Every structure is written in structure tokens, then in C-alpha cells.
Amino acid sequence: MRKWFAGLAAVVLLAVGTAPAEAAEPGGAKVIRVGATQAMDSMNPFLAVRLVSSSIHRWMYGFLTVPDAKTLQPSPDLAESWTTSPDGLTWTFKIRSAKWSDGQPVTAQDAAWTFTKMMTDDGAKTANGPAVENFASVTANGQDLTIKLKTPQASMLDNPVPIMPKHVWEKVGDIAKYEADSYPAVTSGPYIATEHKKDQYVKLKANPEYWRGAPKIDELQVIFYDNPAAAVVGLKKGDIDLIGRLAPPDFEALKGDDNIVQWNTEGRRATYLQVNHGATTSDNKPIGDGHPALKDPRVRQALHLAIDKQKLVDEVQSGLAKPADGSIVPPMYKDFFWQAEGGAKVSFDAARANKILDDAGYQKGADGIRTMPDGSRKLQFRFSIHTDTPIEDKLAEYLTGWFKDLGITLTTKRLDSSKFTEETGTTALFDLAISGWSVNPDPEEVLATHLCSRRPTASGEGGGTESFYCDPQFEKLYQEQQKELDRTKRAAIIKQMQERLYTDAPVIALYYPNNLEGYRKDRIAGITPIPEDRGMLYGGSSYWPFYTVEAVTADAETDSGSNTGLIIGIAAGVLVLAAAGFFVARRRGGVADERE
Amino acid sequence: MTVAQPAAQAIDERPARHGMLRYALGKAGGALLSIAMVIVATFFLFRLLPGDPVRALAQGRNMTPEQLDLERHRLGLDKSLPEQFLQFVGQTLRFDLGTSYEYKRPVLDLIGERIGSTLLLTGTALVMAVSLGIWQGARAGWKPGSRFDKFSTAISLVLWSVPTFWLGLLLLMVFAAGVGPIPGIFPTRGIESVDAPDGFGYVLDIAKHMVLPCLTMVAVVYAQYLLVMRSSVLDEVGQDYVTTARAKGLRDDDVRRKHAVPNALLPTVTLVFMRIGFVVGGAVTVEAIFSWPGLGQLFYEAIRVPDFTLMQGTFLLITVSVILMNTLADVVYHLLDPRVRSA
Numbered sequence: 001m002r003k004w005f006a007g008l009a010a011v012v013l014l015a016v017g018t019a020p021a022e023a024a025e026p027g028g029a030k031v032i033r034v035g036a037t038q039a040m041d042s043m044n045p046f047l048a049v050r051l052v053s054s055s056i057h058r059w060m061y062g063f064l065t066v067p068d069a070k071t072l073q074p075s076p077d078l079a080e081s082w083t084t085s086p087d088g089l090t091w092t093f094k095i096r097s098a099k100w101s102d103g104q105p106v107t108a109q110d111a112a113w114t115f116t117k118m119m120t121d122d123g124a125k126t127a128n129g130p131a132v133e134n135f136a137s138v139t140a141n142g143q144d145l146t147i148k149l150k151t152p153q154a155s156m157l158d159n160p161v162p163i164m165p166k167h168v169w170e171k172v173g174d175i176a177k178y179e180a181d182s183y184p185a186v187t188s189g190p191y192i193a194t195e196h197k198k199d200q201y202v203k204l205k206a207n208p209e210y211w212r213g214a215p216k217i218d219e220l221q222v223i224f225y226d227n228p229a230a231a232v233v234g235l236k237k238g239d240i241d242l243i244g245r246l247a248p249p250d251f252e253a254l255k256g257d258d259n260i261v262q263w264n265t266e267g268r269r270a271t272y273l274q275v276n277h278g279a280t281t282s283d284n285k286p287i288g289d290g291h292p293a294l295k296d297p298r299v300r301q302a303l304h305l306a307i308d309k310q311k312l313v314d315e316v317q318s319g320l321a322k323p324a325d326g327s328i329v330p331p332m333y334k335d336f337f338w339q340a341e342g343g344a345k346v347s348f349d350a351a352r353a354n355k356i357l358d359d360a361g362y363q364k365g366a367d368g369i370r371t372m373p374d375g376s377r378k379l380q381f382r383f384s385i386h387t388d389t390p391i392e393d394k395l396a397e398y399l400t401g402w403f404k405d406l407g408i409t410l411t412t413k414r415l416d417s418s419k420f421t422e423e424t425g426t427t428a429l430f431d432l433a434i435s436g437w438s439v440n441p442d443p444e445e446v447l448a449t450h451l452c453s454r455r456p457t458a459s460g461e462g463g464g465t466e467s468f469y470c471d472p473q474f475e476k477l478y479q480e481q482q483k484e485l486d487r488t489k490r491a492a493i494i495k496q497m498q499e500r501l502y503t504d505a506p507v508i509a510l511y512y513p514n515n516l517e518g519y520r521k522d523r524i525a526g527i528t529p530i531p532e533d534r535g536m537l538y539g540g541s542s543y544w545p546f547y548t549v550e551a552v553t554a555d556a557e558t559d560s561g562s563n564t565g566l567i568i569g570i571a572a573g574v575l576v577l578a579a580a581g582f583f584v585a586r587r588r589g590g591v592a593d594e595r596e
Numbered sequence: 597m598t599v600a601q602p603a604a605q606a607i608d609e610r611p612a613r614h615g616m617l618r619y620a621l622g623k624a625g626g627a628l629l630s631i632a633m634v635i636v637a638t639f640f641l642f643r644l645l646p647g648d649p650v651r652a653l654a655q656g657r658n659m660t661p662e663q664l665d666l667e668r669h670r671l672g673l674d675k676s677l678p679e680q681f682l683q684f685v686g687q688t689l690r691f692d693l694g695t696s697y698e699y700k701r702p703v704l705d706l707i708g709e710r711i712g713s714t715l716l717l718t719g720t721a722l723v724m725a726v727s728l729g730i731w732q733g734a735r736a737g738w739k740p741g742s743r744f745d746k747f748s749t750a751i752s753l754v755l756w757s758v759p760t761f762w763l764g765l766l767l768l769m770v771f772a773a774g775v776g777p778i779p780g781i782f783p784t785r786g787i788e789s790v791d792a793p794d795g796f797g798y799v800l801d802i803a804k805h806m807v808l809p810c811l812t813m814v815a816v817v818y819a820q821y822l823l824v825m826r827s828s829v830l831d832e833v834g835q836d837y838v839t840t841a842r843a844k845g846l847r848d849d850d851v852r853r854k855h856a857v858p859n860a861l862l863p864t865v866t867l868v869f870m871r872i873g874f875v876v877g878g879a880v881t882v883e884a885i886f887s888w889p890g891l892g893q894l895f896y897e898a899i900r901v902p903d904f905t906l907m908q909g910t911f912l913l914i915t916v917s918v919i920l921m922n923t924l925a926d927v928v929y930h931l932l933d934p935r936v937r938s939a
Contacts, residue, residue, distance in 0.1 A: 033790070039897075047700050122666055126700070129663045176670075176700060198709060199889035201790050225785050226887040226896070229765055233773040234784040418902055461665065 029218040030551035032524065034538065035231040035240035039199045039224040044180040045162045046117075046124040051245075051539060054127075054160070056202060056222060059543045061162030062188040062211075064093055064111070064145075067441040069532050069544045072333065073487065074157035074442075078106065078188065079145070088152035088485060089136075093145040098211040100165045101184065101192045112140035113166035115147070123176025128161050152483040154490055158442030160541070163188065190215050190547045199224055216550045229253075235260065235518055242519035242527075244538025247391075248318040251516040259522045264320060265534045266332040267515035271436040272324070273508040275300055279428035279468035282455045287468075288428020293372055293379050298360045300505040303432075304346045305353035306402045313511050316394045320516060324509035327498035329443045331512060332535070335487070336443050338495035340502055353406055362407075370407040380409040381431035384424060387414045392434050395510075399432075426456045428468055435466060435507065440541055444482070447497055450474060450506070467506040474500050515539070526550040620927050627923040634915045639684050642908045643677065650697075671697060671905075693909035698901050703909035706894060713787050714883070714890030717806060718875040721813035726868050728814065729821025734860065736822070737829030738852045749826070752819035764812040764885035771808060782808045785887035809886040813879050817871070824867055828860035835859075862933055866925050873921030874914075 042048040045057045062078035079093035098106040115138040118124045118131070125132075136148040149156070168186045172178045184205065185193040190212070191204035204220040223240055225231035232250050234240045236257055246254075254260050276290030277300060293299045309323035322331060325346075326339045340346065361373035370379040383399060385392035396412040403410045410432070415423060423429040437446045448454065452470035474497055481493040501507060515536045519527065528548040529535035537545045650667045668674050672683065687694060693703035736748040755763075774780030783789065783805050792801045832838060833856065841851045883892035891910060898906035 041698055042700065049698075122670070125663060125666070179701070197788075197889075199887070199893065200786050200788070203790070221790050223785070223790060224887060226884045226893060230768055230772075230784050230885060230887060233768055233780075237773050237780050237784060239784050416902070 030216070030553075031219045031221060032217050032242070032549055032551055033221045033223055033240045035225055035234055035243040036222050037225050037228045037231055037245065040196065040202060042179065043185070043193065043196055044175070044178050045127065045164065046175050047126045049127050052222070055539060056193070056204070057162050058189070058541065059191045059204060059220065059546050060185060060187040060189045060193055061164065062098065062106070063162055064159050065157050067530065067542050069528065069530055069542070072335070072441045072531050078111070078163050082157075084485060088483060089149045091147045091149070091156055093147070095143045095145055096211060097143065098188055099209045100186050100188050101207050101209055102186045103209070104165065104167055106163075106188050108140035108143050108145040110166045111145045111163045112138045113170060114161060114164045117175065118161065121175055123174060126176070131159055131161050154482050154485055155442045155444035158440060158444070190543055191220055212547070215547050220546060235520065238520065238523070241523040242517070242537065244515070244517040244536070246516040246518065248320045248516065251320065251518065252318060254518045259520050260518050261521050263517040263519060263537060265515050265529065265536060266322070266330065267513050268330060268332055268536065268540070269436055269438050270324065270328045270330050270512050271434070271510050272328060273510065274424060274430075274433045274435045274467040275303075275506055275508065276428055276431050277467065277506050280455060280470065281458045282453065283458055285458055288430070290428060291379070291381055291431045292377065293362070294381070294431060296360065297504065298356050299362070300508070301346070302353040302356045302406060303403070304505055304508050305349050305356070306406045307399065307508070307510065308348040308402065309510055310348070312395060312398060316391060316398065317511060317513060320514045321511040322514070324511050327501040327509050328437065328446055328507065329439055329494070329498055333439065333441065333443065335491050336494050338498040340499070344503070350402070350405055357406065364407045368407055369409055378409070379407065380411070382413045383410050384413045384415055384420060384430045384433035386420055386434070387416050395434065425465060426460045443494060447478060447494065450501065451478060469506040471500065471504060523552050524549060525552045616930065619930055623923045623926050627919050630919045631916055634912065634919065635685060635688055638908055638912050638915070639681055642904050688912070693912065694905040696903055696906040698903045698906070703906055706906065707891060707909065707913060710890050710894050713888060714892065715875065717809055717883075717888055717890060718813065718879060720806065721810045721817070722868075722871060722875055724810065725814045725818035726821055729818040730825050730861070730864055733822040733825025734829050734852065734857050737826035737860070738833065738856065740830055740833070745826070748822060752822045755815045756819035758816070760812065760816050760879070760881045761885060763815060764809075764882055767808050767812055768885065787889055809882050809888050812882050812885070821864055821867065825860065825864050828863050829856055832856040832860050862929070865932065866929050869925035869928055870922055873918030
């Protein structure tokens, strides 16, 4: 049996010693490796919904427009210019004369085919269906693309649909079943996908035909990790060169490594509380079992006052966030961000919160818990959070403490994500719930989650609501901003919408989590974030950072890995020989014993 | 005498053979019944889970009510429960496990793509764990109370109770990242390097990637083989035949290896077979730590989404293989142990 042990040791050590060092680069090509903690769901852009997939498709395909690297305003991409009719219903885009990676010219036909496919084929609607929802017709004439809309839509220039090559994709039979796994892919963006191993990696080659000019590196690799902790180890070790979307603990684990730059910037998310302030269905019938006290704006205001947002940032987010004095659009989007000022600003003030509730007639009982003015119910709220998110648990602890001082009991209700979505989005079986959205450069989508039409029907169909909000004033502002094509004027309306959300408090913004990333400075010589002044690297809606990324030249690198490998290889060899010798000697002895 | 002997043999063997066949058939019938029950249970189990899968899929995405309805229709969720059930049973009997909600591809294809890497990892780990467990358990049980025994028992109890996730991460941090004088030599993820060489180099590359996940699995599961083997060897130590063998002047090692161990192997063999069923399920945790592209990872993804057809499909596959292997374990035990056969 000792043989087994020696064999095992030999196999293990042999494997270690002789396998090539991971960091070796083929033929001195400039390769940048990006770690992603999510794998591709599909290479087919009509089907892919995960963030990593849409990022990779952003790097591969051209879009009508792309957010400008400085201002985040829509700027030309495949569409080099555009005009809008005075009624805002007809948009004409001039498609630039670019080339597909197989040499064919890019025409308006390609864009028209892409949008029409999505409008007519249910399978093609899967990923970006709502983007063409408002399209009446799409036609092409040479390089001119004309889109007619059903109603005016100012967010038109934030179109999330990659333009696909008609001459390749029109041959696909069933879009809903097509895996798009023939490589190299035909694309018009900065990179061409050349290889995809499922759950392992995607290799993207620089597109020499790209209209802006080829990227400065030869190859971009996206390497998938299931486990963020392993990805952090991978970055420290040099298996990958950059990683985004880190949680605070993983980000802090990068501290103290001289080769790694910790990239901590404003993020695109807001974390907030949803308040069940009297949920109704889309035909205005009450639904769910929300606590009646939450219908009272004064109670919602008192809750808002009782939250020490700075403390949440410090203790729950390890300081890696910004306390929210605004609403659901984070400060990263300077044009649209709104912040409460002066008397309107709600700052942590437990005494004032208590006074508001006292004045409103919610008296404290002998047990210190308040009751409704008519004495019918105690102020005992439930707080719905997700089962698998430790950060939310921590948040719940703080809220429970503060609300207790206010005379309100908070009990935490942990739900798995599908139950959570059901209770907070359809059946309204909650009082308070945690929430948060990633916001696009155009905030139309996240604002739309507060529209009356987003509430579910009586039978629980449809939806996509935040807090079951339905407010005539908000609704009116939403329609206005959709018609307003002047960006400054539109931004002013969008700010009014946020102000409405802040004062009416169907949602209470807690903080804006930072965007936490890390990269190796011994591998990445330069990378331009989006926006350029300390913006994001990975996960923004732009190819900009990965178009501009520059690699440290290969000869500047040290080569320590292969030496270690060699030493271990020799040690392994010696060990195996020793083990074999020992075993043979023993075996001889054994046989001799038996002969006697 | 020459006539009587074959006759006696025939009398001895025939009923035994018939018994064996009848036993195997009975077991197979039982297994089929269990599988049928599992199919039914799987359907209702995953319908009992709270939440609307379509809405869960839409989470974080802007979807219109029409789009949600469309999705529901496409997944067959707009049909009545009995209709869905009949469809599910029909499909399952045709080895069609449905289409994954998230990947939009047949579950069987997704399983097919990953089963190989799972079998490679868990198979290797099982062989190592069994070998190591049997070897160490036999030696420990042979000299109970010895230093080796105390050491083995202690280490197996520690490893048995260590959380897999913790152990895996620890190994990852020490041997992949490197700590102090220990260089980080093993990869942090996956089954192969992105720029893996061809030919023999490719095999070595995979071997290198296997070391840490394999080590984690072996560490966690080998204790059970060690403990079972130890106790069954312990049972044999006091037996007369062992004393006799020793009295014949045989070397102690030979008595252990050639007399005691073969007799003590029975319960361990059963355990091994029963464990093979779980091999298909893989090690969800280990695959998740080391981003190993296997079935466990697929199941983990399915739970995270949650992707009900994918969960249902992988769950069914795992349960059915456990049932089949348990049945096989029964039959093999029956074959190996004459005492069970004649009873």
C-alpha cells in the first residue's frame, strides 16, 4: 500500500513540476486578462442577459451610440450623426462607412435588420425586447437608418442593442436556439471573439479593421471565476490583470500588494429601502399586507430621519460608499444627479423623528412600542432581505436598533431571491425591503420602475415595480422628460422626479456603493476609465477602458515563475526516485521473507 | 465419490444462482420504483419552491408584461399543473430534461458538456480517497491504540468535521497564492490554462489544475473509508483464523495483508459503491471554489439564478445515479459475501 502513497506523491509533484508556468505568453503578444465572477450565459447577443455577456458584446459589436468618455452623453458610434423630426417621432441615423471584421461594409441594412428581427421574432426579444417596444417601423436607405416611434422617447440615444451583421445572421434559422459559437465572430467593434470555452474563458482578438483604429493590445481574455475570493488570489498571483465589481472585503484583501492598484471610484448603483406605503395593483385595488402606518408620509419621514446613513457607510460598507442625500440616481451621473439641500435635506435626527411620531399621535405604550393613533395596531414592521447577502444582515441590525429607539419594532425576514422578487414586486407581502439598481448613463429605465403602469395586474401579471409607486405628479414629469430632447432641460425634469421620490419617500436611499476594482500595474501600463476623471473600468456601458488599455511590454517582466517550477520539478524527481527505491527494497525484503 | 461430487455441487449452486438472479431482479424492480417516485417528487418539489421563475429571471432587467407572458408561454408555465406534469413525465421518459431558463439550451446538453470534467475530478478523488482510506484504516485497526492509530483517527476526525468550503479556500490561499516560503504553484481556477499547450503538455496542465480541488475532496471524504476500514479490521484482529495464521509463523504484515484485510474489505466496498452515486453529483462546493466546470458548478449556478429546469434536471440525474449505485452496491455485496447469499 505504500506504493499507492508514493505513486500519489509522484503524480502530484510531477504535475506541479513540469506543467508550464501560467503567465507564459505566446509569441510575445500583448495580452490583457480580465477576471469575471460570472460566466457567459450566451454568446448570442439576442439572448444574453448577464452583465458579463453584455460587457463582452459591448467590446465586440458597434452600437448606434456610445456614452462619451468625458461627459457620458450619447456620442457617435456606428451612427456618425442623427436628426430628429420636430414631433420627436422620426429619428434618422447616418451609419458610418465602417467594415465588418470579414471585410464586408457596414450599412444601415444591418441596423434595420437587427431592430426588425427583434420586433418580429419572439426569440430575438429575449435580451433587449423593451428597447424596441416603442418602435413603429425601421427602414434603411443606403447609409441612412430611419426609426419611427409610437411616442416620443428622449432615451432613444441610449439604445442598448448591438448592431449585428445581416449577411451572417440572416442565415440563422431559430435565433432562440442559436449559440453563436462559430469563431472568429463577425463584428464591427474593437474586438473579435476568437474562442470561447464554456465557464472557462473567452478570447478576443484586436480588430485591425476597427473604424477608430485597432486597440493597443493584441488580445483580451476574459477568465471566469465562480468565487470572488479565488479571483482575488488570481489577481495577486498574476493569473489575471484586472478585476471589477469587488465586494468591500475582497477589495480590502488587495491592500498592501505593491503590484496592485486599488481602483475605488463612484459607482453606478444606489442602495435603498422600498417602503410598502399602501400597495395597489394596476387597477388601483389594494394588494398585500403592508402595515397601515406606512401609508402615513410622516411615519416614512420619521423612519428616514432615524437612519444614520454615514454610520451605515462606515460600518456596513467599510467606508466604501457615499451616504445618500438624494434618490435613486447615483452622483457618478453628474448631469442627472439630484441632491437635497438646506431645509429639505433629511439628516439623522432621532429626537426630531420621535417628535414627528408623537405629534402625529403614534403614542408609545408601556413596552416602549408605539401604536397607531386609533390604537388598533402596534408599529411592528417586517424588513425583507435576501438569504445569501451578509451585508444586508448587517444593515438590518443597524436599522433594527435605530427603529427601536423610535419605538418601532423591526423583524428581519430572509427570503431567497425568487421569493423576494415575488413578495416585493407582485404580492406586496412586505413592509420594508432592501433594494438597489444599477443605473445606466440614461436613467430613464430606473425611473420607469416607479410608474403606475409597472404595478402588477390583479392576477399578479406583469410588473417591474419599485414599491408599487403610483403618483400623478411623478407620472406627469416622466412623460415630460420623454418628450424633452434638450438635454439640460430634460435633466432638470429628471431632477424634479428624484426630488419627488425623496420627499414622498416610497423609497429611502441609504447610500451609493463605490465601484471597487483592482488591476496589476506591472501588467497594465495605462487604461482610461469611463468617465475619464476617475470613472469605472469594468462594467460601465462602454468599451472605452478596454479599447484604450495598454499592456506593459513583455520584456520588462521578470521571470520568477518558471524557476520555481524547475526547482520543484527537480525536487519532485528526486522524491519519486527515492520513493521508488524504497519500495523496491522493501518488496525484495518481503519476497525473501516468504522464500524462507 | 466421483459421481456424487458434481451432483452435490449442482445442488449447492443451482438454488444459489436462481436466488441471485431473483435477488438482482427484485433489487432492479425496487430501483425502478424508486426512480419513478423520484421523477414524481422532483416535479412537485420544484413546483413547491416559492417564487415565479420568470420573474426571478427578469430580476434586474426591464421586462414588459407582454415579454413576461411570452417567456412564461415559452417555458410552458402558462399550462395547468396536470398538463405540465404529464409533459414533464413524458419528456423525462424520453430522456428530455427540458430547456434551461437561463442558458436557453437543452438541460441534457448542458449536463453532457460538464459531466466529463466532474467524473474526472470526483473519480480521481474517489480512487485516491478509497486507496488512502483503506490503507491507513487497515494499519490503524491492526494495531489499535498505537501512535499511528491515534494519529490517523485524530486526523480523520478533524478532516471529517472541517467545512469543505473553508478547507478549499485555505488550500487556495496557501498553495495557489503562496504564503511566506511556500510559493504559489497551483492555478487558482478551472480545468486548464487559457494558453494550454497541446499533447502531453495539455494532460500535465489539467493534472496541475486538478491538484487542489482533488486534494480538498480527498481530505474531506477519505476519513469515512479510514474509519470504516479501521473498525472492520479491528473486528478481525481477535478472530481465530488470524491467531492461527500468526501461530503458523507468518510475518505480521502478511497476516494483515493477505488474511485480515480481504475479510475486512466488505463494508468498505459497499461504502465505495454507494459513494459512486454521489460522484456524478460531484462536489458542488469544491467545484464552486475552484471554478471547476462540472455538474456541481452547473447546479450551483442553477440555484443562484434560480433556473428551475436546470435544477430539476441535475437533481434528477444525481438522485437516479445514487439509486442505481445503491442497487449495485446491494447486488455486489450479495455476490461477495456468501453469508448474505445463503441467508
